[in-house]
Amino acid sequence: MKRLIAVLAAVAVVAAAFAIPALAATRTVSLRDNVFSPRSLTVRKGTTVRFVWRGRNPHNVVSRGAARFRSSVKTRGSYRRRLNRRGTYRIVCSIHAPRMRMTIRVR
Numbered sequence: 058m059k060r061l062i063a064v065l066a067a068v069a070v071v072a073a074a075f076a077i078p079a080l081a082a083t084r085t086v087s088l089r090d091n092v093f094s095p096r097s098l099t100v101r102k103g104t105t106v107r108f109v110w111r112g113r114n115p116h117n118v119v120s121r122g123a124a125r126f127r128s129s130v131k132t133r134g135s136y137r138r139r140l141n142r143r144g145t146y147r148i149v150c151s152i153h154a155p156r157m158r159m160t161i162r163v164r
Contacts, residue, residue: 083107088116093148093159102143102163108136116150123163
C-alpha cells in the first residue's frame with residue numbers, strides 16, 4: 058500500500074510539471090513600420106511575449122529595466138521571450154529609438 062501511494066505521488070508530481078507550462082499565457086506584440094502595437098502591456102509573471110514583425114522596415118527588440126534582452130535585427134519572423142521577473146520592461150527598437158518604444162509591466 059505504501060508503495061502504491063509513493064507511485065501515485067510521483068505520477069502526480071510529473072503530471073504537475075507538464076501542466077504548469079501549459080497554464081502560462083502568451084501575448085503578441087506587433088512590430089509595424091516604426092511602432093510597437095500595443096504601446097503598453099501588463100502581464101503576469103511567467104508570460105511569454107511573442108514579438109512579430111509585420112512591417113517592411115528592419116527592427117529589433119531591446120529590453121532595459123527588469124531584465125535585459127535583445128533580438129537580432131529582422132524584417133520578418135518572430136522573437137519570443139518569457140518574462141519571469143516582476144517589474145517594468147522598457148522596450149525599444151534601437152534602430153528607431155527613441156520614438157519606437159513600448160512598456161511591459163510584469164506583475
